[in-house]
Amino acid sequence: DAAIKVRDTLIKSGLETPMIDNGLTSEEKYQRIKAAFEDVVTTLGLDLADDSLAETPHRIAKMYVKEIFSGLDYAHFPKITVIENKMKVDEMVKVSDISFTSTCEHHFVTIDGLAKVAYLPKTKIIGLSKINRIVRFFAQRPQVQERLTQQILVTLQALLETDNVAVSISAVHYCVKARGVMDASSSTQTTALGGLFKSSDKTRFEFLAK
Amino acid sequence: DAAIKVRDTLIKSGLETPMIDNGLTSEEKYQRIKAAFEDVVTTLGLDLADDSLAETPHRIAKMYVKEIFSGLDYAHFPKITVIENKMKVDEMVKVSDISFTSTCEHHFVTIDGLAKVAYLPKTKIIGLSKINRIVRFFAQRPQVQERLTQQILVTLQALLETDNVAVSISAVHYCVKARGVMDASSSTQTTALGGLFKSSDKTRFEFLAK
Ligand SMILES: Nc1nc2c([nH]c(=O)n2[C@H]2C[C@H](O)[C@@H](COP(=O)(O)OP(=O)(O)OP(=O)(O)O)O2)c(=O)[nH]1
Numbered sequence: 001d002a003a004i005k006v007r008d009t010l011i012k013s014g015l016e017t018p019m020i021d022n023g024l025t026s027e028e029k030y031q032r033i034k035a036a037f038e039d040v041v042t043t044l045g046l047d048l049a050d051d052s053l054a055e056t057p058h059r060i061a062k063m064y065v066k067e068i069f070s071g072l073d074y075a076h077f078p079k080i081t082v083i084e085n086k087m088k089v090d091e092m093v094k095v096s097d098i099s100f101t102s103t104c105e106h107h108f109v110t111i112d113g114l115a116k117v118a119y120l121p122k123t124k125i126i127g128l129s130k131i132n133r134i135v136r137f138f139a140q141r142p143q144v145q146e147r148l149t150q151q152i153l154v155t156l157q158a159l160l161e162t163d164n165v166a167v168s169i170s171a172v173h174y175c176v177k178a179r180g181v182m183d184a185s186s187s188t189q190t191t192a193l194g195g196l197f198k199s200s201d202k203t204r205f206e207f208l209a210k
Numbered sequence: 211d212a213a214i215k216v217r218d219t220l221i222k223s224g225l226e227t228p229m230i231d232n233g234l235t236s237e238e239k240y241q242r243i244k245a246a247f248e249d250v251v252t253t254l255g256l257d258l259a260d261d262s263l264a265e266t267p268h269r270i271a272k273m274y275v276k277e278i279f280s281g282l283d284y285a286h287f288p289k290i291t292v293i294e295n296k297m298k299v300d301e302m303v304k305v306s307d308i309s310f311t312s313t314c315e316h317h318f319v320t321i322d323g324l325a326k327v328a329y330l331p332k333t334k335i336i337g338l339s340k341i342n343r344i345v346r347f348f349a350q351r352p353q354v355q356e357r358l359t360q361q362i363l364v365t366l367q368a369l370l371e372t373d374n375v376a377v378s379i380s381a382v383h384y385c386v387k388a389r390g391v392m393d394a395s396s397s398t399q400t401t402a403l404g405g406l407f408k409s410s411d412k413t414r415f416e417f418l419a420k
């Protein structure tokens with residue numbers, strides 16, 4: 001199915017997130033992460049008995065396994081609806097302002113972004129919400145923005161059976177805003193272009209323009 | 211000095227962050243948090259040998275001890291300049307749009323906020339940048355927004371030797387935006403008012419108005 005096709009494509013293209021199968025179940029992962037955060041919270045000198053903090057290791061473990069890192073597990077890959085291009089769409093389909101949040105894999109801090117995705121339909125048309133779901137699936141991993149952008153590109157190329165796909169992401173990295181250089185206003189743009197989006201200036205500009 | 215006065219005030223008022231002195235040095239805290247995150251990263255099934263992830267436990271441990279949770283240690287409390295009110299200021303001093311980031315103590319996820327702080331000078335005037343520094347000091351702790359707001363209030367009341375202080379915070383909680391209910395646009399307002407800011411409608415409105 002779609003998830004297996006996508007995973008194989010990512011592995012073949014060298015764009016898969018660096019993962020090692022450790023054989024742990026979700027429940028085992030939850031328990032270990034909870035134990036690790038009990039240690040982190042007490043190491044920081046916080047009182048784990050306080051009613052506001054007592055559930056913090058539980059909440060973070062649940063959040064890591066089921067929410068913000070759920071995209072590490074292909075079992076959570078969205079069900080994809082792809083239909084035949086019987087209506088003969090031959091111009092760009094572009095989805096703008098796909099809001100997503102992700103997590104920087106260098107600091108485990110939030111990334112707040114907007115994605116723009118376009119393709120030139122060949123034989124397949126994808127359900128629109130599925131584009132947003134694919135963006136969010138890969139966003140629910142520890143990420144660097146460049147890899148996230150490429151992963152969305154090759155995933156859509158594989159599912160749509162065409163190279164003519166483009167992805168652009170603009171994001172604020174809280175690891176840059178909330179710590180380190182503490183830049184209050186910068187954002188980062190990344191772009192990944194395939195097929196005509198790369199080779200034809202016209203198509204490229206049409207995509208990159210608002 | 212100021213840090214000791216502030217800590218005593220917070221403890222007396224029951225507004226101190228729930229901390230327990232575990233006797234660990236910064237270096238010991240760093241080592242333990244780094245070890246805990248090595249476990250978290252491998253438990254998630256990520257490859258710690260990858261060049262992008264290898265330093266993640268180190269970066270997070272450094273960030274927790276020296277950056278986003280540095281306000282747990284009063285050694286980092288800012289040097290405070292308070293001068294005599296010789297210029298007889300008798301109207302409100304108000305600092306708006308103090309940008310800060312903090313960390314939600316329930317999920318260890320970023321809070322992105324703006325604070326507004328005002329006081330009616332009595333005998334003391336505080337260096338303006340010190341107000342921002344006090345906001346940031348308490349923001350560099352695991353927090354709930356309500357406690358952060360109150361901690362800034364009582365700190366300034368103690369340092370300025372007057373009850374006539376007001377603090378208001380508007381913040382986006384990424385634990386609400388990036389997970390859980392995933393609300394894309396909500397923000398949270400909290401207010402803490404002392405003295406005339408609480409008892410006089412005129413003063414209250416003057417503070418709360420833009
Ligand atoms: N290319 C790229 N870099 C990123 C992303 N997210 C992210 O944190 N970075 C950068 C920020 C830093 O420059 C770098 C990590 O640098 P580092 O190993 O010196 O860590 P650090 O925390 O001490 O660095 P700093 O942020 O304090 O400068 O990773 C991303 O999505 N793409």
Ligand SMILES: Nc1nc2c([nH]c(=O)n2[C@H]2C[C@H](O)[C@@H](COP(=O)(O)OP(=O)(O)OP(=O)(O)O)O2)c(=O)[nH]1
Nearest residue numbers: 055059314315316317353354355356383385390391
């Ligand atoms: N009053 C207050 N609540 C906060 C702050 N930060 C923060 O996460 N919360 C709330 C969000 C949740 O309602 C609550 C934790 O709820 P919970 O123990 O059910 O944890 P959860 O992750 O399962 O909750 P949820 O966000 O998925 O609803 O704490 C804050 O600064 N002030």
